[in-house]
Amino acid sequence: MKTDVLGAAARRGIFLSPDALDYIMSNPDPVAFTNTAIASLSSDKMFISRSDIEDCLAGDTPIFTSPGTDVPRNKRQTDIEVLNGSDVTGNSTCEGDITDFTSYFRSRYDILSRIVSRRRDFGMSISIAKAMNLDRDVRVIGMVYDVNITKNGHIILTLEDAESNCKVFISKDSPLAGETFVSDEVIGIAGKPNGRRDLLIANEIFRPDVPRMNRWEASDSVSSVAFLSDVHVGSYTFLEDRWKRMVSWLKENAYKTDLNYIVFPGDVVDGIGIFPGQEEELRINDIYEQYEKLAEYLKDIPDHIKMVVHPGNHDAVRLAEPQPALGTMFTKTFDSNIMMVGNPVTLKIEDRVIQTYHGKSIDDWIAGVQKLTYDDPMGVMREMLRRRHLAPIYGQRTALAPEKKDYLAMETLPDLFVSGHIHGAGAGEYNGVKIINASTWQSQTEYQKMHNFNPEPAIMPVVHLGTGEINMRSFMD
Ligand SMILES: [Fe+2]
Numbered sequence: 001m002k003t004d005v006l007g008a009a010a011r012r013g014i015f016l017s018p019d020a021l022d023y024i025m026s027n028p029d030p031v032a033f034t035n036t037a038i039a040s041l042s043s044d045k046m047f048i049s050r051s052d053i054e055d056c057l058a059g060d061t062p063i064f065t066s067p068g069t070d071v072p073r074n075k076r077q078t079d080i081e082v083l084n085g086s087d088v089t090g091n092s093t094c095e096g097d098i099t100d101f102t103s104y105f106r107s108r109y110d111i112l113s114r115i116v117s118r119r120r121d122f123g124m125s126i127s128i129a130k131a132m133n134l135d136r137d138v139r140v141i142g143m144v145y146d147v148n149i150t151k152n153g154h155i156i157l158t159l160e161d162a163e164s165n166c167k168v169f170i171s172k173d174s175p176l177a178g179e180t181f182v183s184d185e186v187i188g189i190a191g192k193p194n195g196r197r198d199l200l201i202a203n204e205i206f207r208p209d210v211p212r213m214n215r216w217e218a219s220d221s222v223s224s225v226a227f228l229s230d231v232h233v234g235s236y237t238f239l240e241d242r243w244k245r246m247v248s249w250l251k252e253n254a255y256k257t258d259l260n261y262i263v264f265p266g267d268v269v270d271g272i273g274i275f276p277g278q279e280e281e282l283r284i285n286d287i288y289e290q291y292e293k294l295a296e297y298l299k300d301i302p303d304h305i306k307m308v309v310h311p312g313n314h315d316a317v318r319l320a321e322p323q324p325a326l327g328t329m330f331t332k333t334f335d336s337n338i339m340m341v342g343n344p345v346t347l348k349i350e351d352r353v354i355q356t357y358h359g360k361s362i363d364d365w366i367a368g369v370q371k372l373t374y375d376d377p378m379g380v381m382r383e384m385l386r387r388r389h390l391a392p393i394y395g396q397r398t399a400l401a402p403e404k405k406d407y408l409a410m411e412t413l414p415d416l417f418v419s420g421h422i423h424g425a426g427a428g429e430y431n432g433v434k435i436i437n438a439s440t441w442q443s444q445t446e447y448q449k450m451h452n453f454n455p456e457p458a459i460m461p462v463v464h465l466g467t468g469e470i471n472m473r474s475f476m477d
């Protein structure tokens with residue numbers, strides 16, 4: 001058994017001191033204990049003593065467990081950070097002139113073309129200008145400038161790279177004819193120029209996408225993260241009683257189930273002047289008071305939980321995306337365990353990459369792509385993942401700020417992708433990436449009634465960071 005324990009430690013590049021080994025061996029399940037304890041170590045020390053292990057375990061829980069009871073509690077330094085370069089807060093450079101747009105789209109092209117060219121099945125690409133002068137099969141990467149359907153039902157794309165553009169022909173009889181293209185997405189094409197060299201006949205399309213072999217790899221993390229989207233504090237339709245029921249559940253269960261993080265993916269308050277006639281629907285019609293009320297609600301959430309808040313389209317920051325974090329004039333009454341970040345943002349929680357985005361562009365996707373509907377937000381999120389972009393369609397309902405860098409490109413492949421905005425609730429998976437639409441804490445609004453939309457409120461998705469298991473916990477009944 002001792003060798004099993006030493007082996008488990010060695011596989012993680014760790015050497016145990018004799019007192020650490022004795023300590024571990026006094027546990028009824030030394031190997032499981034080792035795995036949990038080592039995963040919880042916050043330092044990157046190579047040589048571990050008994051006191052290092054004691055430090056990483058909760059002082060108030062029994063360290064000695066009997067088989068079949070709880071595993072040792074994890075006091076892993078709760079570990080949450082914003083992935084470098086994923087948050088626009090403090091980094092906004094745009095003033096909205098034409099050069100900003102040029103560098104914004106250049107950045108999008110650079111990020112997404114790099115992802116396409118890294119695809120193992122894609123091979124070497126060349127510039128469009130070069131490709132169109134050759135009489136052989138070629139591969140190019142470009143941004144879709146324009147999509148046209150001819151009167152005979154063929155698709156003609158205008159594809160641009162940094163230097164030039166070309167027309168890409170997709171026959172209505174080709175297996176590619178069912179593909180949907182959106183403007184300003186970046187794609188790779190394998191094809192051959194026609195005899196006149198004015199059309200590239202496409203044989204295959206390569207999107208940035210998520211590799212098909214991608215999987216959620218289990219880890220030793222025992223923590224869970226929950227998502228509470230679209231709280232809409234300040235509205236008459238905010239479901240205070242359901243919210244309180246959820247908070248009592250957290251008080252009762254969060255600590256013992258290691259629910260250590262909560263992320264709020266935007267629309268945390270209802271805001272002011274967001275749509276005509278909103279004042280009729282507001283219980284609190286002062287924006288500062290809405291955030292103060294939210295701060296009060298959040299104080300009831302158990303203190304050990306680290307929280308992250310980013311804005312949505314109802315919040316008090318610029319509407320154009322990426323949105324920076326809420327300003328301190330709104331958040332000064334919030335507790336210090338609440339991190340304010342921009343929208344979208346990529347978080348790293350105990351080594352899991354979590355892309356969170358409020359989801360305003362879902363409106364554009366549904367308006368622009370026939371097969372997508374409000375009933376299936378997961379379908380929209382899959383399309384985002386295929387294109388590795390949250391809001392490729394420029395100039396529709398979602399205003400984009402032309403930052404030097406395209407923060408809406410999904411540069412780092414997430415383990416988990418979360419959005420809100422449409423007040424639906426659902427969980428799914430696409431090529432190993434877990435997808436969640438994170439419900440709302442607001443019942444049906446007048447606007448939704450008019451549009452015949454039924455929200456799915458008061459559901460808290462909880463994701464286990466080790467196993468990836470998702471639990472959609474409803475507080476409706
Ligand atoms: Fe909302």
Ligand SMILES: [Fe+2]
Pocket residue numbers: 267312313314358360420421422
């Ligand atoms: Fe929203």
